Amino acid sequence: xxxxxxxxxGLDIKLLGEADQVKVExxxxxxxxxxxxxxxxxxxxxxLKEGEKVKRGEVVFYDKYNKDVKFVSPVTGTISEILRGxxxxxxxxxxxxxxxxxxxxxxxxxxxxISREEVKSTMLANGLWPFVKQRPLDKIADPxxxxxxxxxxxxxxxxxxxxxxxxxxxxxxxxxxxxxxLAKLTDGKVNITLxxxxxxxxxxxxxxxxxxxxxxxxxxxxxxxxxxxxxxPIDKGEFVFTLNPQDVVTIGKFFAEGQFDASRIVALTGSExxxxxxxxxxxxxxxxxxxxxxxxxxxxxxxVVSGNALTGKAVEKDGFLGFYDAHITVLPEGNEHKxxxxxxWLAPGFDKYSSHRLFPTWLTxxxxxxxxxxxNGEQRGFVVTGEMEKVLPFDILPMQLIKAIMVNDIxxxxxxxxYEIAPEDFALCEYVCTSKIAIQEKIREGLDVIEEECM
Amino acid sequence: MKALxxxxxxxxxxxxxxxxxxxxxxxxxxxxTFLFTPKHVTEQGSHIRDxxxxxxxxxxxxxxxxxxxxxxxYNTGHxxxxxxxxxxxxxxxxxxxxxxxxxxxxLYGVLQVLPIIIVSYGVGLAIEFVFGFVRGHGLHEGFLVxxxxxxxxxxxxxxxxxxxVATAFAVVIGKEVFGGTGMNIVNIALTARAFLFxxxxxxxxxxxxxxxxxxxxxxxxxxxLPDGASGATALGxxxxxxGDSPMVAGEALSASMSSADLLQKFEGAYDxxxxxxxxxxxxxxxxxxxxxxxxxxxxxxxGVASWRIILSFFAGGFAFALLMNLIxxxxxMDMPAYYHLIIGGFAFGAVFMATDPVTASQTQYGKLxxxxxxxxxxxxxxxxxxxxxxxxxxxILFMNIMAPxxxxxxxxxxxxxxxxxxxxx
Numbered sequence: 001x002x003x004x005x006x007x008x009x010g011l012d013i014k015l016l017g018e019a020d021q022v023k024v025e026x027x028x029x030x031x032x033x034x035x036x037x038x039x040x041x042x043x044x045x046x047x048l049k050e051g052e053k054v055k056r057g058e059v060v061f062y063d064k065y066n067k068d069v070k071f072v073s074p075v076t077g078t079i080s081e082i083l084r085g086x087x088x089x090x091x092x093x094x095x096x097x098x099x100x101x102x103x104x105x106x107x108x109x110x111x112x113x114i115s116r117e118e119v120k121s122t123m124l125a126n127g128l129w130p131f132v133k134q135r136p137l138d139k140i141a142d143p144x145x146x147x148x149x150x151x152x153x154x155x156x157x158x159x160x161x162x163x164x165x166x167x168x169x170x171x172x173x174x175x176x177x178x179x180x181x182l183a184k185l186t187d188g189k190v191n192i193t194l195x196x197x198x199x200x201x202x203x204x205x206x207x208x209x210x211x212x213x214x215x216x217x218x219x220x221x222x223x224x225x226x227x228x229x230x231x232x233p234i235d236k237g238e239f240v241f242t243l244n245p246q247d248v249v250t251i252g253k254f255f256a257e258g259q260f261d262a263s264r265i266v267a268l269t270g271s272e273x274x275x276x277x278x279x280x281x282x283x284x285x286x287x288x289x290x291x292x293x294x295x296x297x298x299x300x301x302x303x304v305v306s307g308n309a310l311t312g313k314a315v316e317k318d319g320f321l322g323f324y325d326a327h328i329t330v331l332p333e334g335n336e337h338k339x340x341x342x343x344x345w346l347a348p349g350f351d352k353y354s355s356h357r358l359f360p361t362w363l364t365x366x367x368x369x370x371x372x373x374x375x376n377g378e379q380r381g382f383v384v385t386g387e388m389e390k391v392l393p394f395d396i397l398p399m400q401l402i403k404a405i406m407v408n409d410i411x412x413x414x415x416x417x418x419y420e421i422a423p424e425d426f427a428l429c430e431y432v433c434t435s436k437i438a439i440q441e442k443i444r445e446g447l448d449v450i451e452e453e454c455m
Numbered sequence: 456m457k458a459l460x461x462x463x464x465x466x467x468x469x470x471x472x473x474x475x476x477x478x479x480x481x482x483x484x485x486x487x488t489f490l491f492t493p494k495h496v497t498e499q500g501s502h503i504r505d506x507x508x509x510x511x512x513x514x515x516x517x518x519x520x521x522x523x524x525x526x527x528x529y530n531t532g533h534x535x536x537x538x539x540x541x542x543x544x545x546x547x548x549x550x551x552x553x554x555x556x557x558x559x560x561x562l563y564g565v566l567q568v569l570p571i572i573i574v575s576y577g578v579g580l581a582i583e584f585v586f587g588f589v590r591g592h593g594l595h596e597g598f599l600v601x602x603x604x605x606x607x608x609x610x611x612x613x614x615x616x617x618x619x620v621a622t623a624f625a626v627v628i629g630k631e632v633f634g635g636t637g638m639n640i641v642n643i644a645l646t647a648r649a650f651l652f653x654x655x656x657x658x659x660x661x662x663x664x665x666x667x668x669x670x671x672x673x674x675x676x677x678x679x680l681p682d683g684a685s686g687a688t689a690l691g692x693x694x695x696x697x698g699d700s701p702m703v704a705g706e707a708l709s710a711s712m713s714s715a716d717l718l719q720k721f722e723g724a725y726d727x728x729x730x731x732x733x734x735x736x737x738x739x740x741x742x743x744x745x746x747x748x749x750x751x752x753x754x755x756x757x758g759v760a761s762w763r764i765i766l767s768f769f770a771g772g773f774a775f776a777l778l779m780n781l782i783x784x785x786x787x788m789d790m791p792a793y794y795h796l797i798i799g800g801f802a803f804g805a806v807f808m809a810t811d812p813v814t815a816s817q818t819q820y821g822k823l824x825x826x827x828x829x830x831x832x833x834x835x836x837x838x839x840x841x842x843x844x845x846x847x848x849x850x851i852l853f854m855n856i857m858a859p860x861x862x863x864x865x866x867x868x869x870x871x872x873x874x875x876x877x878x879x880x
Contacts (some may be wrong), residue, residue, distance in 0.1 A: 229869025381637025
């Protein structure tokens, strides 16, 4: 039975710099990188050395603690550098792109016709498994568990988020193929959640072999976490797998064509991007971002974020696209003092946006704004209560859960719902927090404790 | 402004870790972050943040208190001259009228109230600074509000040294021992008041402190108040109805009078309109319901204060006052229920004290219970224990202690409800 949910809570932060619905080819990157930091908790075991040649789809490293989970190269080229940080932790595996493309080829197969184990082993061996994330913990799925259901959100509600209806348009066939493969992984259903606000693209609407639900409301309506909470909540000991729609296409394409196709459509957004450059770019996973943003920025004092403004990762201007990201946001860096009467805490605040009514801008909630990365204050103890509850459409008490995490009370964390959440679900709580507490980080700390003690 | 910005930018490194004046960092941080929102940028998690910070939130509360403060200043002056009019009828006879001598009254009020504010902020901020230095951080904003609340809940005649001692006690024992802003268990300003109430009861209760200059008048008049004058508050008079010697505004009444007659006398002295405007004696900021509701309007409009708490506090007070009416064993119990809400510190407590987010319940449902029980308890203490004419202070302090318990039950309900989903599924 398909269900429909309307959310009352949440917050849409309207930013300037939405991408126009135009697809263009990005320049072919000369360098791509795989970043183990994109996968929380992963310790990579690299099997290729610097200087070795690698084909597209060939395994570059695997998960040290879960050797079946392989990560493959998105391009044909040469391992040019393995960049290490503190304690020799691997930060980036850089691959310089060769002129000629050569892919690892396997036999195409219809996933509907093979068994769960065969689907799983194909995905594991060919670098498709990392696209599958699991709740609880919000990390790469554990291949040894069978999820009770799989969730795919057909839309992203984050600020300036890419439009998946636009991105996936015309990919119906591969998308369906991917869904068929995923359906094999679970005893339950593959759930696609559509945006209840408007019509979705045909590839979502006409999808077969799935359960289609609708959700409408403000951000985080588009987060899978919100959707799982409302349609099929997770109890202790249960697992749900989640995927991004574009990654389902990649999986479907692999089964249909037998090749790992790392191409990806990415929206370039943000107030600091020239209006003419705010478009959708066809590029590849891990592409060096200068191929997209070079010459497109309005000034130098910016922060480039791979992902959205709430949950993305800051990268250098010549950094690399994140593994899961279909979105680049460029924000003005807020590294300037702001005088208290004109721009700071006692100013009228026409340039500030707040979910609290302490600034006149709450009267014009639909105006698009240029928000910078300034913390807009200093960190304090929790004082204000009730603000997080307004932006968290979960039957979860955010303040109590966060405090349980802070004091490391595992029982309370479990009871208060830590199995259902990911840091991204609490991004808005972090945004609205008057005391400027790093809430997403706290949630991740809590999940790490749970993983260590209870999983 | 640009020049000042440059100065700050150049000074910043000198106070940071390893800088020349590293040890003075808390002081520098306080001053520089007052003038400039620092250049801190987000480092992890959300890259953009809400425009609000604690400074703005707290400052809004201070602004909300301004109407009550201004009225309190005038009211202090008014009752001072009202008393003088008995002692000195030729000179001040006309001053018992509200607007006659407005300038004199305001001037007197300022001279009386301003020192209390200065002492409260001075002592409190000094202590906060010391703790800030020990902990290596600048001033946290919580005391901005407490420092203004304390003068507003004192009688205007309170000796300044008492304000200082009480503030010091409240900040150290009420707050800093628990870890500072956001960590305290009971409301700071009420802690200060409760400290004085129990340590120096003669300065905080009775009928000699509520009109500024009462003791001087008594001294000049040979040890008693002049005929017709009174130093009591509405609540004090009300409490006397329960005892053997009922009084209304200085007039001794017969203990054999019926409740209805007593109440008629009472309403004659403190009619509801005057109580709502605030033309009755009391602590500096508590008397004017209108001024307090102006502040409440701002706090509710901006969302700084919880409407749940304010509303349920009034509702609880009203409900319990009605309950007292039903019992109706004495004149106090018979007092019309709405009266409770407009005399004494009830409105002030509901708007500015009960809503302190740190010490109130933190869950949405909890706030409703917390407010309702707080308001109800205030009435119970007032009516059933006339030794404490002002029940609001004690009720809120008690509810501060109880708030975690209320939250505990709300949290347990949430846990049970969430568990249930899986059983039915």
